[in-house]
Amino acid sequence: MTVGSSESSDAELVQRIADGDNDAEAEVCRRMAPRIRLYGLRHLRSAAAADDLVQQVLLKTIEALRASRLRDPDKLSPFVLGTCRMTVIDQRRTARRQEHLLGEFGGALVPASHEMPQLDGDRLARCVQALKERDRTVVIMSFYDEKTAAESSRALGLSEANVRVIRHRAIRQLRACMETVA
Amino acid sequence: MTPGGRACPQPIDDAVLVDYWLALLADAEQDVVEEHLFACDECGDRLRQAVDLAEALRGIARSGMLQVVVDEVFVRQAAASGRRVRQYEAGPGQTVHCTVSVDDDLLFARLAADLSGAARVDLSWCDGRGVERRRLADIPVRGDAGGIVLQESMAFLKGLPSATMIARLLAVDAEGAERVLGEYTFEHTRTIPGPPAQEW
Numbered sequence: 001m002t003v004g005s006s007e008s009s010d011a012e013l014v015q016r017i018a019d020g021d022n023d024a025e026a027e028v029c030r031r032m033a034p035r036i037r038l039y040g041l042r043h044l045r046s047a048a049a050a051d052d053l054v055q056q057v058l059l060k061t062i063e064a065l066r067a068s069r070l071r072d073p074d075k076l077s078p079f080v081l082g083t084c085r086m087t088v089i090d091q092r093r094t095a096r097r098q099e100h101l102l103g104e105f106g107g108a109l110v111p112a113s114h115e116m117p118q119l120d121g122d123r124l125a126r127c128v129q130a131l132k133e134r135d136r137t138v139v140i141m142s143f144y145d146e147k148t149a150a151e152s153s154r155a156l157g158l159s160e161a162n163v164r165v166i167r168h169r170a171i172r173q174l175r176a177c178m179e180t181v182a
Numbered sequence: 183m184t185p186g187g188r189a190c191p192q193p194i195d196d197a198v199l200v201d202y203w204l205a206l207l208a209d210a211e212q213d214v215v216e217e218h219l220f221a222c223d224e225c226g227d228r229l230r231q232a233v234d235l236a237e238a239l240r241g242i243a244r245s246g247m248l249q250v251v252v253d254e255v256f257v258r259q260a261a262a263s264g265r266r267v268r269q270y271e272a273g274p275g276q277t278v279h280c281t282v283s284v285d286d287d288l289l290f291a292r293l294a295a296d297l298s299g300a301a302r303v304d305l306s307w308c309d310g311r312g313v314e315r316r317r318l319a320d321i322p323v324r325g326d327a328g329g330i331v332l333q334e335s336m337a338f339l340k341g342l343p344s345a346t347m348i349a350r351l352l353a354v355d356a357e358g359a360e361r362v363l364g365e366y367t368f369e370h371t372r373t374i375p376g377p378p379a380q381e382w
Contacts, residue, residue, distance in 0.1 A: 035220050038229060042203060077220040119238040128239070129248055134322040140250045140333075142204060143239035145263075148256050149204045155253030157324035164206075168197040171235070 011073035017065040028065070029058050032080050039084045044091065053091070057083045119178065127177035135170040142167050190224040199225070199232045246288040246336040251305075251321045253331055260288050272349075274364035281373045282339045289339060293351055294329040295364035300353035303363070305332065309382060310346030320354075329364075341379025344372045 008016070008027065016024035036057045040050030060083050064070055070079055128136060134156070141152035142163075153163040194202075194215060201207050202215045219226050242248065244265070261267045265287040272278045273294045282289055297303060305318040323330055330351070347370060351363040372378060 034223065035226055038219065038226055038233075039216065041233060042205075078217065081216055081220045119234055121238055121241060124235075124238050125242050125245075125247060128242055133251060133318050133320055136248070137251050137322045139239060140243045140248065141252060141256055143236055144243040144256060145240075145259060146205045148259050149206060151253070151255040155255060155324070156322045157327075158322075164197070164201070168200065171196075171200060174235070174239075 010076035014065055014070055014073035014076055017062070018068045020066075025062050025065075028061065028076070032061065032077075033058065035077075036080065036084055039081070040088070043088050049091070053084065053087060056087050060087070124174065124178060127174050130177065131170055131173060135166055135173070138163055138166045139170045139174075190222050192218075193222075193228070194218055194225045196228065196232065199229045200236065203229065203232055203236050246333065248333070249318070249335045249338070250333050251318070251323075251330055252290070252333050253327075256333075257290050257331060270368070272366040272368075274366070277367040277369060279369045279371065281371045282336070282342075284340070284374055286336065289334050289336065291332045291334060291349070291366075291368075292329055293332065293349060293364060293366055295351045297323050297327060297329070297351075297353075297363065298325045300325070300363065301356070302354045303330075304352045304354055304360070305330070306350040306352055308348040308350065310348070312348060315382070338380075339370075340374055342370060342372060342382055343378035345370050345382040347382065 008024070010031075013024045013028050013031075017028065033054050036054045037050045040053035041047065044050055044053065057080060061080055064079070064083075070076065128139060131139065137156065138152055141155065142149045153160045156163065158166075198207070198211075198215065202212060207215065219229065244260075244263075246265075257267065257269070266285055268282060268286045268289045269292070270278050270280050270290070271292040271294070278291075293305075300323070302320050303323045305321050306314050307316040308314050321330065347368045349366045349368065351365075353361040353363050355361075370382075
């Protein structure tokens with residue numbers, strides 16, 4: 001997808017940054033930060049880690065653009081995505097080292113996560129409880145964590161495709177329920 | 183909308199966005215989704231809505247507040263994540279003495295039964311006189327699993343007075359005829375201080 005006429009294109013921003021335009025740098029940060037954060041949430045599963053990723057990737061990006069290291073100005077988005085991927089790989093290496101140290105010194109050093117869902121949890125719980133038994137099981141196992149999500153089809157004796165159909169039907173029902181329940 | 187304000191010409195399907203968030207996509211498909219998300223804020227906004235719902239559902243799944251049939255992987259993951267898990271096991275015809283404490287996070291009951299050949303299985307909860315109080319219809323089972331694992335609602339159990347509860351696993355055929363696969367008696371003793379929140 002490309003930008004429309006009302007905003008500078010990615011390529012234009014890249015060129016302006018190479019020419020020393022600070023406003024263009026701010027626009028790249030405004031444009032890319034939400035995308036980087038979403039990537040970080042998906043791969044790092046932590047809001048704090050995702051925020052750190054945004055800072056690291058934007059710093060690397062601006063540094064590269066100031067130095068005109070992006071050969072094709074139209075490829076800003078792929079460049080930022082690639083930087084995200086490399087940064088997350090580096091972070092995982094660091095995390096593995098930290099896990100090793102935690103194993104040595106104890107898990108009590110890890111603070112509890114306090115990320116709060118934005119939806120009305122009580123209302124959603126009532127909607128989940130109202131699902132059919134099979135659908136409720138699929139939803140609970142899918143969203144508990146990645147391991148149980150991947151295992152849910154085997155546990156239920158269903159095909160992965162069947163579990164996927166059940167999961168998405170249940171999600172549609174939950175969305176409808178959340179809109180109708182007072 | 184894309185950054186320029188135009189609608190996305192090829193929006194990613196909601197189901198794919200949810201699978202992306204759950205890490206259930208193949209690598210190649212995941213790469214395509216991420217390339218799209220880095221160029222399309224409209225689909226990014228829809229993913230954020232999916233994430234909000236997913237995170238809320240994760241909170242509910244981990245709360246132990248719902249009655250739901252799960253499996254051994256789920257129980258292992260719950261225990262490994264540091265939750266305080268209480269577990270009971272019962273074979274057909276057995277009586278189990280059980281309780282729940284304030285500190286318990288999750289409670290699982292394993293009900294052993296031969297489920298092979300059962301097209302549909304219901305779980306009926308009866309009081310001490312055998313009168314049905316609740317029924318979980320058409321629960322998910324695997325014929326060769328040798329039983330089910332039920333997560334009981336902590337909100338329900340922590341508010342429960344001392345009571346006798348009888349669980350019956352029933353095979354239900356296409357005509358609605360029922361066959362008892364197993365009957366299990368739970369003698370629940372309330373150990374949490376204060377009056378119970380509800381009657382059984």
